[in-house]
Amino acid sequence: MYKKNSMLKLSKYVLYDILRSKVVIAYTVFLFIVSITLFQLEENSSKAILSLLNIVLIVVPLISMIFTTIHYYNSYEFIELMLSQPLSRKRILLSEYSGVALSLLSAFLIGVGIPVLFFSLNDVGLSLLLTGCALTLVFTSIAFLASVIARDKARGIGFALLLWFYFALIYDGVVLMILFAFSDYPMEKFTIVLSSLNPIDLGRIFIMLKMDISAMMGYTGAVYKEFFGNATGMFFTTGIMFLWISTPLYFAMRIFKHKDL
Amino acid sequence: MIRIENISKRFKKLQALNNISALLNEGQVVSLIGPNGSGKTTLIKCILGMVKSDSGHIYVNGMQINGDPAYKSDIGYMPQIGRYPDNMKVGQLFSMMKNIRVVPESQHDTDLLVKLNLVSIFDKPMRTLSGGTRQKVSAALAFYFNPKILILDEPTAGLDPLSSEILKEKILQEKRKNKLVLITSHILSDLDELTTHVMYMQEGNMMFLKDIANLKKETDEEKLGKAIAKVMRSGRKEALWIDEVLAVNEADKSV
Numbered sequence: 127m128y129k130k131n132s133m134l135k136l137s138k139y140v141l142y143d144i145l146r147s148k149v150v151i152a153y154t155v156f157l158f159i160v161s162i163t164l165f166q167l168e169e170n171s172s173k174a175i176l177s178l179l180n181i182v183l184i185v186v187p188l189i190s191m192i193f194t195t196i197h198y199y200n201s202y203e204f205i206e207l208m209l210s211q212p213l214s215r216k217r218i219l220l221s222e223y224s225g226v227a228l229s230l231l232s233a234f235l236i237g238v239g240i241p242v243l244f245f246s247l248n249d250v251g252l253s254l255l256l257t258g259c260a261l262t263l264v265f266t267s268i269a270f271l272a273s274v275i276a277r278d279k280a281r282g283i284g285f286a287l288l289l290w291f292y293f294a295l296i297y298d299g300v301v302l303m304i305l306f307a308f309s310d311y312p313m314e315k316f317t318i319v320l321s322s323l324n325p326i327d328l329g330r331i332f333i334m335l336k337m338d339i340s341a342m343m344g345y346t347g348a349v350y351k352e353f354f355g356n357a358t359g360m361f362f363t364t365g366i367m368f369l370w371i372s373t374p375l376y377f378a379m380r381i382f383k384h385k386d387l
Numbered sequence: 388m389i390r391i392e393n394i395s396k397r398f399k400k401l402q403a404l405n406n407i408s409a410l411l412n413e414g415q416v417v418s419l420i421g422p423n424g425s426g427k428t429t430l431i432k433c434i435l436g437m438v439k440s441d442s443g444h445i446y447v448n449g450m451q452i453n454g455d456p457a458y459k460s461d462i463g464y465m466p467q468i469g470r471y472p473d474n475m476k477v478g479q480l481f482s483m484m485k486n487i488r489v490v491p492e493s494q495h496d497t498d499l500l501v502k503l504n505l506v507s508i509f510d511k512p513m514r515t516l517s518g519g520t521r522q523k524v525s526a527a528l529a530f531y532f533n534p535k536i537l538i539l540d541e542p543t544a545g546l547d548p549l550s551s552e553i554l555k556e557k558i559l560q561e562k563r564k565n566k567l568v569l570i571t572s573h574i575l576s577d578l579d580e581l582t583t584h585v586m587y588m589q590e591g592n593m594m595f596l597k598d599i600a601n602l603k604k605e606t607d608e609e610k611l612g613k614a615i616a617k618v619m620r621s622g623r624k625e626a627l628w629i630d631e632v633l634a635v636n637e638a639d640k641s642v
Contacts, residue, residue: 135483135486135487136487139472139475139483143472143474143475146474147474200473201472202470203470203471203472204471204472206437206466206470207470207471207472208487209435209436209437210435210437210459210462210464210466211456211459211484211487211488212456212457212458212459212460212487212488213456213459213487214454214455214456215456383454384439385439386398386432386437386438386439387432387437387438
């Protein structure tokens with residue numbers, strides 16, 4: 127009870143610090159304006175959702191990673207100060223994580239969530255919000271791992287950017303190359319494995335299938351539909367996303383516990 | 388109160404601590420001295436669990452340090468360079484610390500807070516403070532929760548003479564309360580009136596840990612600086628920095 131309290135206390139100060147820097151507020155406003163504009167421009171709300179999807183899949187991971195990395199290095203002093211106090215390293219890192227994740231989540235939910243609730247309150251809209259939230263948590267987690275590993279700010283941000291490039295751009299290219307090279311073989315099942323190795327891809331498929339445009343993706347689309355469309359697929363997606371959140375955070379914690387500060 | 392057993396620490400090529408053992412008890416004011424880069428701060432950070440030693444054990448109040456941070460509630464730490472969150476105000480810093488260390492209000496030691504006149508800057512953000520003022524905040528924070536052990540890393544560096552005197556007075560007062568105080572400093576004349584024991588380090592090795600009375604008797608010197616210089620000269624030739632410190636002290640006197 128006492129421990130839980132003091133973790134919340136710490137997160138409160140982390141949150142306060144983040145709000146003071148105003149970057150998160152700018153991020154919220156940016157998301158809000160983009161969402162509203164897209165819904166206003168497109169008459170068909172599902173078309174707007176499709177455009178919004180691309181923004182969510184690219185911008186949310188990027189901002190989550192960069193913001194988290196910069197925040198980590200900026201609060202180095204705070205972490206040092208906390209370490210000389212009777213607080214465990216686990217608790218310090220977890221309250222940092224929950225502070226950052228909470229502020230990014232609320233930015234996303236206000237910036238994208240409110241417009242979606244107004245203009246497109248349906249299956250697709252809700253799965254878009256769900257995916258956005260999951261991606262925020264995943265990339266905050268990955269960014270924490272990157273910043274715990276890297277020694278200084280420049281390396282940390284570089285490392286985070288590289289990871290983003292990999293997940294958002296390079297990975298798709300590699301998958302295409304693999305599929306092209308092995309096009310003579312039945313690869314449909316294999317693509318499911320490939321897609322779960324990248325949270326952005328997984329999120330994209332998850333939403334696409336809700337939009338009924340999977341028919342355009344041919345046989346692979348049908349395999350996806352069959353696998354992800356039912357309850358097992360949902361369960362699978364949620365499980366993989368959860369793994370993507372917890373695994374990097376777990377390793378970040380392990381490294382942080384043995385780090386000299 | 389603090390028992391250090393065979394602590395070693397290596398940073399890549401640098402052997403920061405080499406098989407250090409020591410026993411520090413309550414009522415002692417231990418001066419940790421040695422040239423820059425001799426491992427003083429690393430040793431302190433090991434005690435605080437900020438740096439993980441490669442081998443050896445540290446016990447605080449009979450409890451071995453391994454993960455459980457509870458022992459730190461008995462320690463007040465004043466870092467060499469106090470770095471605090473930029474956006475945080477001085478008052479918020481203190482209220483946050485009160486939140487973290489659950490100590491009843493009646494046991495708070497606001498002595499330094501008042502004497503160093505920090506209450507008047509409670510609404511200033513930390514980033515606007517000068518180095519010396521920050522140092523004052525660190526000092527007030529270290530003493531604030533009335534801890535049994537005080538670890539002060541170069542406490543008087545950067546302080547003006549008046550504040551430095553106030554701080555020394557405070558340390559003496561805590562010494563009388565039978566607390567353990569561990570100080571590192573290069574200003575030996577500051578330590579002269581405070582210290583009961585001297586721990587001398589060089590290149591990660593502990594050269595000696597001596598009672599001040601014994602040290603003075605063995606060396607026939609009244610001043611701490613000269614006593615240490617004598618010990619070092621008789622043993623080793625590379626103790627050049629001692630002469631530099633002495634020269635500064637002599638210069639002080641002649642002014």
